[in-house]
Every structure is written in structure tokens, then in C-alpha cells.
Amino acid sequence: MKAIRFHEYGDPGALRYEDAERPEPAEGEVLVEVAATSFNPVDAAIRAGYLQQIFPVSLPHIPGIDVAGTVAALGAGVTRWSVGEKVIGFLPMVPDGAAAEFVTVASEILAPAPTTTPLTHAAALPAAAQTAWQALMEHADLRAGQRVLINGAGGGVGGFAVQLAKRAGAFVIATAAPRSAGTVRAQGADQIIDYTSAGPADALTEPVEAVLNLAMVTESEMAALTGLVRDGGVVVTTATPAVGDADRGVRAVGMQLRTDAGQLEKLAKMVDAGELSIDVSASYPLSAAESVHELSAAGRIRGKVLLIPAR
Numbered sequence: 001m002k003a004i005r006f007h008e009y010g011d012p013g014a015l016r017y018e019d020a021e022r023p024e025p026a027e028g029e030v031l032v033e034v035a036a037t038s039f040n041p042v043d044a045a046i047r048a049g050y051l052q053q054i055f056p057v058s059l060p061h062i063p064g065i066d067v068a069g070t071v072a073a074l075g076a077g078v079t080r081w082s083v084g085e086k087v088i089g090f091l092p093m094v095p096d097g098a099a100a101e102f103v104t105v106a107s108e109i110l111a112p113a114p115t116t117t118p119l120t121h122a123a124a125l126p127a128a129a130q131t132a133w134q135a136l137m138e139h140a141d142l143r144a145g146q147r148v149l150i151n152g153a154g155g156g157v158g159g160f161a162v163q164l165a166k167r168a169g170a171f172v173i174a175t176a177a178p179r180s181a182g183t184v185r186a187q188g189a190d191q192i193i194d195y196t197s198a199g200p201a202d203a204l205t206e207p208v209e210a211v212l213n214l215a216m217v218t219e220s221e222m223a224a225l226t227g228l229v230r231d232g233g234v235v236v237t238t239a240t241p242a243v244g245d246a247d248r249g250v251r252a253v254g255m256q257l258r259t260d261a262g263q264l265e266k267l268a269k270m271v272d273a274g275e276l277s278i279d280v281s282a283s284y285p286l287s288a289a290e291s292v293h294e295l296s297a298a299g300r301i302r303g304k305v306l307l308i309p310a311r
């Protein structure tokens with residue numbers, strides 16, 4: 001099969017589009033024919049070798065932690081899925097991923113794909129939407145009527161976070177560059193702050209119950225974000241570490257996305273119910289993975305980007 005692999009850590013040029021052995025599903029695993037994977041910033045960090053201690057991948061490694069595809073074969077003992085079913089999944093970081101024509105996946109981490117979107121688009125859902133859900137609903141415990149500031153709303157996670165926060169009945173304040181402002185507004189943001197011209201602290205007139213930070217900002221910018229949280233509130237971050245404020249009862253959570261197939265299934269059902277939309281900003285052939293990583297390094301990726309194997 002064709003796959004993207006890197007044989008050594010390095011810059012985007014380390015990615016090769018080449019032949020790799022098609023994996024066989026072991027006991028409890030499913031072989032998925034990949035319709036698409038989507039790019040996530042962690043793909044670039046793993047490729048560059050920054051996360052070797054946390055995610056010790058074996059080289060050569062196939063990246064790609066999101067998958068949407070079709071069940072192609074079942075390993076021994078798998079009864080939950082049938083060949084031909086459309087599935088999605090957030091894959092573990094260390095084994096080979098979905099930037100390939102086929103990937104093997106533990107059957108219990110897969111969920112049925114949404115039926116109302118192209119299967120390829122469903123690859124944008126797993127990691128990003130689950131991050132948004134876990135951040136807002138589990139860590140921030142966001143409630144109707146609360147004010148939430150989403151910093152970095154223009155990105156892949158942000159697009160889902162804005163929608164989910166709005167759906168929860170919150171007043172949603174989003175930071176976004178002009179290139180993302182229209183999308184973020186359409187996703188339901190009540191107030192948009194152009195972070196390229198003003199910091200959130202300058203634009204906000206009253207505090208928020210929760211901050212969700214999705215951007216790599218400086219420590220002092222992160223401290224300023226914490227300062228915008230009302231006493232007893234929370235700052236959740238997926239990027240720059242946050243420090244809480246014990247005197248004011250402000251909690252800080254550095255979240256780590258966890259696999260939850262049941263939750264992913266609920267998110268897919270929300271897509272089918274018209275409660276959550278999947279916005280894909282660009283699709284590339286799998287062979288263009290190096291270019292996508294280069295665009296990311298140059299800050300030129302917006303929202304979710306798909307990589308699609310040739311058929």
C-alpha cells in the first residue's frame with residue numbers, strides 16, 4: 001500500500017510517500033481502508049522528534065491520528081463491526097497511523113461515521129471535536145448563560161469549540177485573525193476579537209467564567225488570559241501551560257485528550273442531527289503531506305485540512 005512515513009525525525013522533508021507493507025489485523029483489531037486522515041499539529045511535533053519521550057514511535061513511522069474509512073477486514077474475536085461499515089476513530093499516538101491506504105485499529109476505539117457528510121470530511125471530527133468537548137464540558141463544566149473566551153478559535157479545535165459552547169447556551173467570545181473571522185462568526189461566536197490587532201484583555205469589558213486556550217502564546221499572555229477569569233472560574237489549555245490563581249479560586253487545567261469511542265459516537269450523531277458542522281478548509285492528496293506540514297510550519301493552515309489516499 002502507499003503510505004506517508006518518516007525514517008528519521010526532522011523537518012517536513014523527512015516525510016516520504018512510499019510503499020509500505022499493508023498491515024494485518026491482529027486479534028481484536030479491525031483493518032480500515034482509509035478514506036481520509038486529517039492534519040493535527042501533534043503530527044508535526046512527533047515528526048520533528050519533539051515528543052520522543054512521551055510518544056516513542058518506532059521508525060519508520062506512519063503519522064495520522066484521525067481516521068475515517070471503511071472496515072476492510074476483521075481480526076479474530078471482533079464481533080462489533082462488519083466488513084463494509086463506515087467508521088471513524090481517534091488513534092493512539094505511538095502505533096502506525098492513518099496517513100496510508102490502510103490502518104489497523106483496536107475495534108473498541110472506533111465509532112460509526114456520521115452518515116450526512118462525505119466520509120472523507122468525517123476524518124476532521126475525532127481528535128478536534130473530542131478535544132473541544134472534553135475541554136468545555138468535562139474540564140470547564142460550561143453552563144448556559146456563562147461567558148467563555150476561546151483563544152485560538154480559528155483552528156481545528158476552535159471551530160468545534162465555538163459550536164459546542166454556543167450549543168451549551170454560553171456567550172461565546174472568540175479570538176480569530178481576519179482570515180478566520182467569517183467562519184468563526186458563522187459557527188456561532190457572539191463576539192470576535194482580532195488577536196492580530198488587540199489582546200483579549202483590551203477588548204473585554206467584563207470577566208468570563210471560563211477561558212479555553214488553544215494557541216501557543218507567551219507565558220505573560222497566558223497569565224493575562226487567566227486574569228480575565230472571574231473568581232471561582234477556570235482556564236483550560238491545550239497549548240501553553242496555564243497557572244491558576246488560588247487566591248481567587250481560579251483553576252488551571254492542562255488537558256490531555258483521551259480516547260472515548262462512546263463520546264465520539266455522540267459527536268457523530270450531533271453532526272447527523274444538524275447540531276454540529278464539520279468545516280474542512282482544504283483537502284490534499286496523501287502524497288502532499290510534506291506540503292501540508294510545511295504550510296503548518298509557516299502558520300498558513302486554517303481550520304481542518306484533510307489528506308486523502310489515491311484510489
Ligand SMILES: NC(=O)c1ccc[n+]([C@@H]2O[C@H](COP(=O)([O-])OP(=O)(O)OC[C@H]3O[C@@H](n4cnc5c(N)ncnc54)[C@H](OP(=O)(O)O)[C@@H]3O)[C@@H](O)[C@H]2O)c1
Pocket residue numbers: 040041042127128131151152153154155156157158175176177178179180195214215216217237238239255256257301302303304
Ligand atoms: N493536549 C491535548 O490533548 C491537545 C489536543 C488537541 C490539540 N492540542 C493542541 O491545541 C492547539 C490547537 O489545536 P488545533 O488543532 O486547533 O490547532 P490549529 O488548527 O493550528 O489552530 C490554532 C489556531 O490558533 C490561532 N492562533 C495562532 N496564534 C494565535 C494567537 N497568538 N492568539 C490567538 N489565536 C492564535 C490560529 O487561527 P487564526 O490565525 O486563523 O485565527 C490557528 O489556526 C495545538 O497546539 C495542538 O497541538 C492539544
